[in-house]
Amino acid sequence: MTATKGLEGVVAASSSISSIVDGVLTYRGYDIDDLAVNASFEEVAYLLWFGKLPNQNELDQLQKDLDKYAVLPDALIEQMKLYPKDMNRMAALRSAISALALYDEQADDMSREANELKVIKLQAQLPSIVAALGRIAEGQEPVAPLQGVSIAHNFLYMLTGEQPEDTAIKALDQALVLHADHELNASTFAARVTVATLSDMYSGITSAIGALKGPLHGGANEAVMKMLEEIGSEDRVESYIQEQLSNKVKIMGFGHRVYKNGDPRAKHLQKMSRELGEMNNDLSLYNMSVQIEEIVTGSKGLKPNVDFYSASVYTMLGIPRNLFTPIFAISRVSGWAAHILEQYENNRIIRPRAEYVGPNNQEYRPVTER
Ligand SMILES: CC(=O)SCCNC(=O)CCNC(=O)[C@H](O)C(C)(C)COP(=O)(O)OP(=O)(O)OC[C@H]1O[C@@H](n2cnc3c(N)ncnc32)[C@H](O)[C@@H]1OP(=O)(O)O
Ligand SMILES: O=C([O-])CC(=O)C(=O)O
Secondary structure (H helix, E strand, O other): OOHHHHHOOOOOOOOOOOEEEOEEEEEEEHHHHHHHHHHOOHHHHHHHHOOOOHHHHHHHHHHHHHHHHOOOOHHHHHHHHHOOOOOHHHHHHHHHHHHHHHHHOOOOOOHHHHHHHHHHHHHHHHHHHHHHHHHOOOOOOOOOOOOOOOOHHHHHHHHHOOOOOOOHHHHHHHHHHHHHOOOOOOOHHHHHHHOOOOHHHHHHHHHHHHHHOOOOOOOOOHHHHHHHHOOOOHHHHHHHHHHHHHOOOOOOOOOOOOOOOOOOOOOHHHHHHHHHHHHOOOHHHHHHHHHHHHHHHHHHHHOOOOHHHHHHHHHHOOOHHHHHHHHHHHHHHHHHHHHHHHHHHOOOOOOOOOOOOOOOOOOOOOOHHH
């Protein structure tokens, strides 16, 4: 038995949710380039869960269901207020989603019907939790969700307490579409491993949030922004990046396990970053990002991934850095939930083997003889 480090190239599940073939990403057979410019996040979430784009009645019903469940249990809000103010927002989100299961009487009901309802509840509640955590950490009261508006609109409203601009809603909605699913990435795999033991959906999503938090995965978007802040100005990009590269430090937001010729989502986020910069009359973050890309791609051949330009996009939308990865989770919970439903439909426990490389033939000696 020989291990494949990082399971590179190992096909570990069959799935009909999303695919990456020759650098083209599709959700249920729809090209991400098509969905990114034409579909709303709600349509995409429905597509991932139910395998088809919704008609108007189905979309209206989804909106009603999301409205119904977006309101958080009071007890959860009170609990979140007890979290330390300097909490890591992803750790707090992981804890809050785990706690949410305690307030769902159907958490352990494994029927398809109950699981589909949990999908809607989680999609509705996760944005409310992220916005509430953002406000609580700043010493503000959470803002109750609006009814009848998109998740992008509601999230920006709940975070700021103010009606967002249409351009901000559109940009966030597109970012949510782009992040919704991505085949067997680390957090989706974590979710599938957890529920393949026939554990409940909340456990699967909690595992996924833990996996997304790391800087090699979803946490990279915050790490990119930290890097941009450290660089500070366009004239410092070249020296900063060259120094990192010569010290063999990874440049966050670059590289990918599957895409070797570029992530198809990055160009949409780059365009959004430029457009927001032009609108704000401040292209500095965009220009710095382009310079970084030129240097890293030029010297290492590495291309930006989905996390690279999303950092400048979210900052220009006025979102604090420590909420970038939670926003990724607001979108990706749609994909995690679709994968969990798929796993339950055709389940087998996920239990690979390990190649043992430790010592052999050891003999036990009593503690007094060691
Ligand atoms: C939503 C997402 O999860 S997208 C990914 C987000 N993560 C990041 O942006 C973090 C930075 N990138 C990385 O760490 C990696 O590219 C990953 C985690 C995305 C992929 O990892 P792997 O497939 O294991 O690639 P691996 O780390 O083996 O890289 C191959 C080579 O490229 C180098 N490399 C990969 N990414 C980078 C980078 N961002 N900066 C500098 N060098 C890099 C590695 O050091 C390695 O070089 P070597 O062969 O000389 O040792
Ligand atoms: O697929 C991966 O390994 C990481 C990624 O881009 C994602 O989860 O969106």
